[in-house]
Amino acid sequence: MSSVIIIGGGIIGLCSAYYLHDEGxxxxxxxxxxxxDGCSYGNAGYLSPSHFVPLATPGIVKKGFKWMLNSKSPFYVQPRLDATLINWGLKFIKSATAAHSVRSAIPLRDISLLSKKLYEEIAIAPGFDFYYEKKGMIEFFKTEVNAHHAEEMVVQSNKLGLEAMLLSKEQVQELEPDLQMDILGGIYFKCDAHLYPNKLMSDLKNDLMKKGVLIHTQQEVTGFITENDRIKGVRAGQDFFADEVVLAAGALTGEVARKLQLRIPMIGGRGYSVTFDNPPFKVQHPIILTEARVAITPMAGNKVRFGGTMEITSFNTPPKLKRVEGIFESVKKYFPSFDLPIPKDKIWYGYRPCSADGLPYIGRPAKYKNLVVASGHAMLGLSLGAGTGKLVSEIICKKQPSTNISAFDPDRFQ
Ligand SMILES: Cc1cc2nc3c(=O)[nH]c(=O)nc-3n(C[C@H](O)[C@H](O)[C@H](O)COP(=O)(O)OP(=O)(O)OC[C@H]3O[C@@H](n4cnc5c(N)ncnc54)[C@H](O)[C@@H]3O)c2cc1C
Structure with a gap:
């Protein structure tokens, strides 16, 4: 029987393990x-075919520079002289073109729809109960500029076969009767779904362990034993040996890849979330506050999770309360009667693995015949998790991939 070592037990690593175990x-x-409680746990739980525009867009670069001066803004780059950040930033700016957005839409849509279908299958498998719900997602907007942008988004989504409709404020109110809101309107992306990521992660771990998958925690991969174009062994607390290696180390993938003399540009985009149990703020659908880039998700029956901000900072910078204050202050602008206090002892944060062009890296780098890289999904790692796991198993089993993965080539920045 062939063997695989997976570096990283986030959603990408676990889903890869799930499908590779299925293949024997x-x-x-x-x-x-x-x-x-890493990045795959406290996220907003969205499965988002609606997100067919990659992070690297001309708009985000322009806003990024403006927001750099505001510590409560949705996107914040902490200026610092760091070669990895500068290198990543230059590539990101170069990638952030309108043509790149257009080129990325179909690959992102396809992997997203594949992933959603696979989560639907996992959701009904024995031992899984992670509150998968297919209620769509509503994007609220407050400004005329975004109302105009919303019209374009609806047209583009429908062209891609993703069901979306423009809603007036009154129509949004019908879908969210308990909210008193100050908005212009919304987009209802019926194509989206959501789930409770913490439960998905624990269900996946239990399932894999029951099936005999070995999970070693507290095992930091510090090096590799290589011979020509093959990885022979993986160095952690001890040496591990297998026929194939999957690199799914999230935001640290670039750092681990450097030990293999591979260039996988990656930085961590820190985001925060806060989860309330049965709060008086009742929400029926997952909601994105467009201008604030905040996500609000009803989860697991009676929980509500507020998440957001993209803070490009070093891994050892302590978390900043100001970022969470920024989230709460912006929620109040959409819902004037919102008055939940920030539970300071319950602030969660995680590092999104951000590639340099907003697309994931999925595939075999040319340098090694038995390595697959699966990382860099930024704000879509949960959404694309099951699809990525399936693709990883197909690459390793030399099967035709379920979707075209050429846009995700991990060598594209070599
Ligand atoms: C606030 C917030 C909200 C989000 N909302 C959504 C959402 O609604 N939908 C969505 O799709 N995505 C969302 N995301 C993004 C999503 O959470 C991530 O893209 C996803 O969790 C990344 O999964 P991963 O497996 O690649 O990385 P991770 O979950 O970070 O897993 C990587 C693992 O690798 C391990 N590792 C790293 N280095 C080493 C090493 N040297 N040796 C051994 N192990 C190592 C780490 O310990 C970690 O467990 C959100 C993120 C944030 C922060």
Whole structure:
């Protein structure tokens, strides 16, 4: 029987393990953490075919420079002299073109729809109960500029076969009867779904362990044993050996790849979330506040999670309360009667693995015959998790991939 080592037990690593085990591989997962609350746990839980525009757009670069001066803004780059950041930033700016957005739409749509279909299958498998809901998602907007942009988005979505409709404020109110809101209107993306990521992660871990997948926590991968174009072994607390290696180390993928002399430009985009149990703020659908870039998700029956901000900073910078204040202050602008206090002891944060062009890296780098890279999904890692896992298994099993993965080539910045 062939064997695989997966570096990283986030959603991408676990989904890869799920499909590789199905294909008969002996799977070992190595993770440096306890695998209890990383980026794949506290996220907003969206499965978003609606997000067919990559992070790297001309608009975000312009706004990024403006927002750099505001510590409560939705997107914040902490200026620092760091070669990895400068290198990533230059590539990001170069990639952020209108043509890149157009080129990325179909690959992103296809992997997203694949992933959603696979989550639907997993949701009804024995041992899984992660509150998968297919209610769509509503994007609220407040400004005329975004009302105009919303019209274009609806047209583009429908052209791509993704069901979306423009809603007046009154129509939004019908869908969200308990909210008192100050908005102009919304887009209802019926194509989207959501789930409770914390439960998905624990269900996946339990399922994999029951099936005999070995999960080693507190095992930081520090090096590799290589021979010509093959990885022979993986160095962590001890040496591990397998036929194939999957690199799914989230925001640290670039750092691990450097030990293999591979250039995978990646930085961590820190985001925060806060989850309330049964709060008086009742929301029926997942909501995105467009101008504020805040996500509000009803989860697991009676929970509501508020998440947002993209803070490009170093991994050892302490979390900043100001970022969470920014989220709460912007929620109040949409819902004037919103008055939930920030529960300071319940602030969660995680680092999104951000590639340099907003598209994930999925595939075999030319340098190694038995390595697959699967990372860089930025704000779409949960959404694209099951699809990515399936594609990883198809690459390793030399099957025709379920979607065209050429846009995700991990060598595109070599
Ligand atoms: C506030 C917020 C909201 C979000 N909302 C959504 C959403 O609604 N929908 C969506 O699709 N996405 C969302 N995301 C993004 C999503 O959470 C991430 O894209 C996703 O979790 C990344 O998964 P991953 O498996 O690549 O990385 P991770 O979950 O970070 O897993 C990587 C793992 O690799 C391990 N690792 C790293 N280095 C090593 C090493 N050297 N040796 C061993 N192990 C190592 C780490 O410990 C970690 O467990 C959100 C993110 C944030 C922060």
């Amino acid at each position: 591989y002996t799977v070992t997962i190595l993770d440096k953490s306890d695998m209890l």
